[in-house]
Amino acid sequence: MTTFTVAVVSAGLGQPSSTRLLADQLAGAVRTAVAGRGDRVEVITLELRELAHDITDNLLTGFPSVALHSALDAVGSADAAIAVTPVFSGSYSGLFKSFFDVLDRDALVGTPVLLAATGGSARHSLVLDYAMRPLLSYLKADIVPTGVFAATADFGSDEAGRSLADRVHRAAGELVARLSPSAVRTVDGLDGDLGPGPERNPRAARSDPFENLVPFEQLLARR
Amino acid sequence: MQFGIFTVGDVTTDPTTGRTPTEAERIKAMVTIAQKAEEVGLDVFATGEHHNPPFVPSSPTTMLGYIAAKTDRLLLSTSTTLITTNDPVKIAEDYAMLQHLADGRVDLMMGRGNTGPVYPWFGKDITKGIELAVENYDLLRRLWREDVVDWQGTYRTPLRGFTSTPRPLDGVPPFVWHGSIRSPEIAEQAAYYGDGFFANHIFWPKAHFQRLIELYRTRFEHYGHGSADQAIVGLGGQVFMRKNSQDAVSEFRPYFDHAPVYGYGPSLEDFTEMTPLTVGSPAEVIEKTLKFRDYFGDYQRQLFLMDHAGLPLKTVLEQLDLLGEQVVPVLRKEFDALRPSHMPDGPTHAGLRAAAERAAADQRARELEAAGNAS
Numbered sequence: 001m002t003t004f005t006v007a008v009v010s011a012g013l014g015q016p017s018s019t020r021l022l023a024d025q026l027a028g029a030v031r032t033a034v035a036g037r038g039d040r041v042e043v044i045t046l047e048l049r050e051l052a053h054d055i056t057d058n059l060l061t062g063f064p065s066v067a068l069h070s071a072l073d074a075v076g077s078a079d080a081a082i083a084v085t086p087v088f089s090g091s092y093s094g095l096f097k098s099f100f101d102v103l104d105r106d107a108l109v110g111t112p113v114l115l116a117a118t119g120g121s122a123r124h125s126l127v128l129d130y131a132m133r134p135l136l137s138y139l140k141a142d143i144v145p146t147g148v149f150a151a152t153a154d155f156g157s158d159e160a161g162r163s164l165a166d167r168v169h170r171a172a173g174e175l176v177a178r179l180s181p182s183a184v185r186t187v188d189g190l191d192g193d194l195g196p197g198p199e200r201n202p203r204a205a206r207s208d209p210f211e212n213l214v215p216f217e218q219l220l221a222r223r
Numbered sequence: 224m225q226f227g228i229f230t231v232g233d234v235t236t237d238p239t240t241g242r243t244p245t246e247a248e249r250i251k252a253m254v255t256i257a258q259k260a261e262e263v264g265l266d267v268f269a270t271g272e273h274h275n276p277p278f279v280p281s282s283p284t285t286m287l288g289y290i291a292a293k294t295d296r297l298l299l300s301t302s303t304t305l306i307t308t309n310d311p312v313k314i315a316e317d318y319a320m321l322q323h324l325a326d327g328r329v330d331l332m333m334g335r336g337n338t339g340p341v342y343p344w345f346g347k348d349i350t351k352g353i354e355l356a357v358e359n360y361d362l363l364r365r366l367w368r369e370d371v372v373d374w375q376g377t378y379r380t381p382l383r384g385f386t387s388t389p390r391p392l393d394g395v396p397p398f399v400w401h402g403s404i405r406s407p408e409i410a411e412q413a414a415y416y417g418d419g420f421f422a423n424h425i426f427w428p429k430a431h432f433q434r435l436i437e438l439y440r441t442r443f444e445h446y447g448h449g450s451a452d453q454a455i456v457g458l459g460g461q462v463f464m465r466k467n468s469q470d471a472v473s474e475f476r477p478y479f480d481h482a483p484v485y486g487y488g489p490s491l492e493d494f495t496e497m498t499p500l501t502v503g504s505p506a507e508v509i510e511k512t513l514k515f516r517d518y519f520g521d522y523q524r525q526l527f528l529m530d531h532a533g534l535p536l537k538t539v540l541e542q543l544d545l546l547g548e549q550v551v552p553v554l555r556k557e558f559d560a561l562r563p564s565h566m567p568d569g570p571t572h573a574g575l576r577a578a579a580e581r582a583a584a585d586q587r588a589r590e591l592e593a594a595g596n597a598s
Contacts, residue, residue: 220358
């Protein structure tokens, strides 16, 4: 049995917030799917509202507070992430974007990420593909094909609610399918897509400049 | 241990009066501040180098040469000299010239600047920042150490039979610090040459700088310049003092709240918690500064930022009185008592000249011995 960590980034501002509601449904579906194959999941939910001042301070000073630092670390070290934003003025919220602005550029390289958004009506649903997907593509995340948009009505009517539950279930399944125990990845060299080589595991490409220090002779020779 | 001040040279509106000093006023104020530093018993004055408003010190050796003439004891330095965009030949010449005028009271700190466009302004490629720092500095060292240089590199036109003039005073090049707030490569560079490493940690939490300095110390030992604890470390600091702590806080708060770099961001209280900034009584400044040693080990130079964010000259001079009279004498005593005897002193021209003479005498003795064995 493997325990995976999933970081949930929820940018809803209301309390309670429908964005958080959707985030919890997605996290619950992931939990069920992981349990279904005999693994465990630890979910860390980050309410960006609680970090809003710290995020702004980080933008202004260039360094994170202790609380924000641990939130950024949680996202960077998670096995997968769920990112959920409300739609503001036709796009993700400014707070949502600001969080990803202060996140290390390499933090999500190769990390499976599920995208979700909430809005007043389904007319905003393309925010998933026209705003969120390019942002997470820039960060080189491994974005699952199904994004989940929940309009206000989806939380009420039977039919729409069932359809939302279906999308939540499908997207969670896609995310969990990407959670492969590293042991499984490395035993079978034939398994090309999930293969063991560091060159095929983009997360291994993330470098800590302190641990991968280039000796000075090489720096001198390289110029 | 050396104590001093470093200035960014910003022209900033005083938020309490709305008054902005002229460039002339700010430049003359920097000179007055340097003279005051000597008067109150500090050891070092360092100026930044910037090529964009609202900063005035674009020509550090002009300013330091003038200050050299007005002072007798003060060590003149930079914070930082742009090793990336300045021609290393001109740095070699300018600072050797300054060495002669100042009777050796000169060292400098290499850095890469704080604004991207400075690279294109001087015809350089910002994506080559580290490479420029590496190549230019290697050439600079040779220009100071070899009378005739043949050189070819990537970022500058080649040199054939070139002699940088004047030669360094007494044949001893100025001591060099490397300043970095981010890059392990620069700590590695400082370690490789056995130069000093200066961590201006005033805007950042300490954990990052502990890593940088630890790396520098480890690599300093690796390259055979001495034990890790003997590596030459300098640290930044930032303080505002009044006799009563609460007076310091209420007087400094408007400057903090509107300051360039961190203004409009975290509260004064949060920022003092997260960074080396101390706003309070001289005793509080002493307590916090002594802790730097716990975090980073014994070190050789402590520079404080005292004159930014629009603080009026009169206030800065009062701050320097407090620093020189009430803080630094105590810090000197405490740090000296804690420092093991095998720790090197802060670098000076006299110290470097004596070391060079010792090395030359050792070399002669070895040669004589070798000649004796051969006969």
